[in-house]
Amino acid sequence: MAAAELANQLQAKFSDVLSGPAEFRGEVTLKLxxxxxxxxxxxxxxxxxxxxxLLDITSIDNYGEDPRWTLVYELYGTGHGCHLxxxxxxxxxxxxxxxxxxxxxxxxxxxxxxxxxxxVRFRGHPDLRRILMWDGYPYFPLRKDFPLAGKPTDLxxxxxxxxxxxxxxxxxxxxxxxDSMAREPRVRVPEx
Amino acid sequence: MATAQTIEFHDPASRxxxxxxxxxxxxxxxxxxxxxxxxxELHGEKMILNMGPSHPSTHGVLRIILELDxxxxxxxxxxxxxxxxxxxxxxxxxxxxxxxxYTDRLDYLAPLANNVAYALxxxxxxxxxxxxxxxxxxIRVICCEMARVSAHLLGLGAFAMDIGALTVFLHTxxxxxxxxxxxxxxxGARFTTSYTRIGGLSRDLxxxxxDALRKFCDEVEVNFAESETLLTxxxxxxxxxxxxxxxxxxxxxxxxxxxxxxxxxxxxxxxRKAHPYLVYGELDFEVPVxxxxxxxxxxxxxMGEMRQSVRLIRQCLDQLPGGDDNDAMEPINVPDGKVVxxxxxxxxxxxxxxxxxxMLVTQGVNAPPGEIYFGAENPKGELGFYINSRGGGTPYxxxxxxxxxxxxSILPHVLPGHMMSDAVSILGSIDFVMGECDR
Numbered sequence: 001m002a003a004a005e006l007a008n009q010l011q012a013k014f015s016d017v018l019s020g021p022a023e024f025r026g027e028v029t030l031k032l033x034x035x036x037x038x039x040x041x042x043x044x045x046x047x048x049x050x051x052x053x054l055l056d057i058t059s060i061d062n063y064g065e066d067p068r069w070t071l072v073y074e075l076y077g078t079g080h081g082c083h084l085x086x087x088x089x090x091x092x093x094x095x096x097x098x099x100x101x102x103x104x105x106x107x108x109x110x111x112x113x114x115x116x117x118x119x120v121r122f123r124g125h126p127d128l129r130r131i132l133m134w135d136g137y138p139y140f141p142l143r144k145d146f147p148l149a150g151k152p153t154d155l156x157x158x159x160x161x162x163x164x165x166x167x168x169x170x171x172x173x174x175x176x177x178x179d180s181m182a183r184e185p186r187v188r189v190p191e192x
Numbered sequence: 193m194a195t196a197q198t199i200e201f202h203d204p205a206s207r208x209x210x211x212x213x214x215x216x217x218x219x220x221x222x223x224x225x226x227x228x229x230x231x232x233e234l235h236g237e238k239m240i241l242n243m244g245p246s247h248p249s250t251h252g253v254l255r256i257i258l259e260l261d262x263x264x265x266x267x268x269x270x271x272x273x274x275x276x277x278x279x280x281x282x283x284x285x286x287x288x289x290x291x292x293x294y295t296d297r298l299d300y301l302a303p304l305a306n307n308v309a310y311a312l313x314x315x316x317x318x319x320x321x322x323x324x325x326x327x328x329x330x331i332r333v334i335c336c337e338m339a340r341v342s343a344h345l346l347g348l349g350a351f352a353m354d355i356g357a358l359t360v361f362l363h364t365x366x367x368x369x370x371x372x373x374x375x376x377x378x379x380g381a382r383f384t385t386s387y388t389r390i391g392g393l394s395r396d397l398x399x400x401x402x403d404a405l406r407k408f409c410d411e412v413e414v415n416f417a418e419s420e421t422l423l424t425x426x427x428x429x430x431x432x433x434x435x436x437x438x439x440x441x442x443x444x445x446x447x448x449x450x451x452x453x454x455x456x457x458x459x460x461x462x463x464r465k466a467h468p469y470l471v472y473g474e475l476d477f478e479v480p481v482x483x484x485x486x487x488x489x490x491x492x493x494x495m496g497e498m499r500q501s502v503r504l505i506r507q508c509l510d511q512l513p514g515g516d517d518n519d520a521m522e523p524i525n526v527p528d529g530k531v532v533x534x535x536x537x538x539x540x541x542x543x544x545x546x547x548x549x550x551m552l553v554t555q556g557v558n559a560p561p562g563e564i565y566f567g568a569e570n571p572k573g574e575l576g577f578y579i580n581s582r583g584g585g586t587p588y589x590x591x592x593x594x595x596x597x598x599x600x601s602i603l604p605h606v607l608p609g610h611m612m613s614d615a616v617s618i619l620g621s622i623d624f625v626m627g628e629c630d631r
Contacts (some may be wrong), residue, residue: 108450132273
């Protein structure tokens with residue numbers, strides 16, 4: 001069964017909150033309007049459409065836009081061999097949505113990573129702790145307003161206190177930042 | 193009785209004569225364990241044991257907090273992140289091409305395979321993955337399979353060493369050394385290869401390299417047979433691995449396991465077969481699948497995969513468009529000046545090439561807005577790249593789906609109930625790389 005057909009079935013079931021399938025490079029994406037229903041939609045996708053594997057969950061920080069967070073779920077069915085991408089958006093004030101650990105146990109670490117990196121919380125997660133950074137780390141480093149070089153802090157035991165050596169360097173490319181002409185080392189004014 | 197001052201500790205004989213035993217601190221007999229519970233069994237106090245972060249069998253920096261009841265593991269809490277370098281953050285701050293060297297450092301046992309997976313992901317976003325010249329595709333398959341042999345040889349050697357069979361490690365590392373020499377001739381680096389480019393490869397095969405690889409294929413097959421003789425029917429190895437760390441088919445899928453760990457549990461899912469990329473669809477190979485899902489099955493699957501990889505390498509070498517030394521001048525790059533750097537001599541003499549060179553180096557390739565997910569079958573499992581682009585030469589968000597991360601997430605489920613010593617066997621059979629897990 002083709003991926004588009006399965007996506008249509010899922011969309012028909014949840015037509016009130018799921019927007020029609022969008023295709024790009026042969027991949028099907030469905031957008032969920034209400035993040036509160038993500039677990040319910042995933043449950044149906046797993047039970048009735050045999051998307052038995054959760055490949056990945058990704059978080060995107062749309063900094064400066066509303067809603068700020070986009071969550072991307074990559075589903076896969078080992079039986080039918082089709083991928084499906086589910087996207088949903090969460091506002092910065094809320095920063096919370098239901099967990100899908102009850103649907104796929106593999107979601108556990110993915111959700112912990114998103115909490116760790118972006119600070120989006122998953123309601124009902126059995127063990128929502130930081131996973132890559134250490135307990136007590138004060139920031140969410142994958143947010144767009146967190147600088148690449150790190151942040152100085154007065155908490156010497158829990159975070160970096162010195163800025164990274166590359167900070168402000170010529171080879172740091174920022175999306176929407178200065179173009180490479182401005183970053184080219186030869187046009188920079190030498191510091192005296 | 194001799195006093196401590198008169199004893200020369202560097203001389204064992206005099207130590208014995210002096211009765212070194214008497215110098216040892218008196219051993220206080222431990223208080224008898226409390227006999228709790230009504231089931232008639234002895235229940236000791238639970239002990240917390242920190243395994244790692246630099247335990248030899250964690251192959252890197254994985255820490256597992258084990259709760260032990262005697263020698264039985266009752267709870268396991270893995271603690272990852274000791275090797276976190278923020279690769280995804282870094283990727284958002286550089287052009288697509290600049291990120292290639294960072295992919296070397298994901299699964300650092302198979303950098304070539306990571307290079308290929310990343311290049312294919314960006315090419316999918318650009319929509320040029322179908323335009324890759326055949327010679328490029330064949331060389332990339334050769335690279336992936338060499339990486340697979342290399343990674344599995346290490347995984348196998350380290351696995352066997354962890355449970356006491358040191359000889360296998362020496363055997364497999366002899367062959368890995370040869371792979372590294374081949375990779376060095378091909379890419380200029382033994383370890384951090386950075387061999388692919390968006391839309392092609394950094395260079396063609398060097399003269400005589402294909403023959404050297406053929407010779408290696410013959411030699412490594414002898415080595416497989418030797419390693420197999422040392423392990424497959426080895427009573428100790430079989431006892432340590434069979435029915436240890438059984439992962440059921442349903443659990444493997446539910447936890448998102450991929451690669452040999454998933455196939456060891458009997459799931460016939462290999463990205464190379466299910467969603468063929470490059471020229472895998474035209475090549476003839478089999479996917480070994482286990483039945484029980486124990487450590488022994490995962491070992492057998494890896495052993496079988498290496499043989500299939502050699503088979504794939506041989507086919508690619510035989511079918512390589514342009515022949516070994518590319519006398520036919522087959523292209524290895526996409527014929528698009530807006531994607532691939534022009535030849536250096538053209539840059540110096542031709543205006544158009546100079547502009548292309550300048551734009552590519554300063555701005556990077558111009559990717560369209562959109563989002564893609566591309567998964568490749570790497571030695572450890574499905575290495576996926578999710579790229580969210582808002583146009584231009586820099587990804588807005590690049591997510592790495594690391595197979596080792598997903599594979600390790602099953603540890604709290606699979607470790608409890610096993611003996612402490614079996615943890616080493618299970619970790620070895622899951623064969624993870626922390627560089628990839630922590631990113």
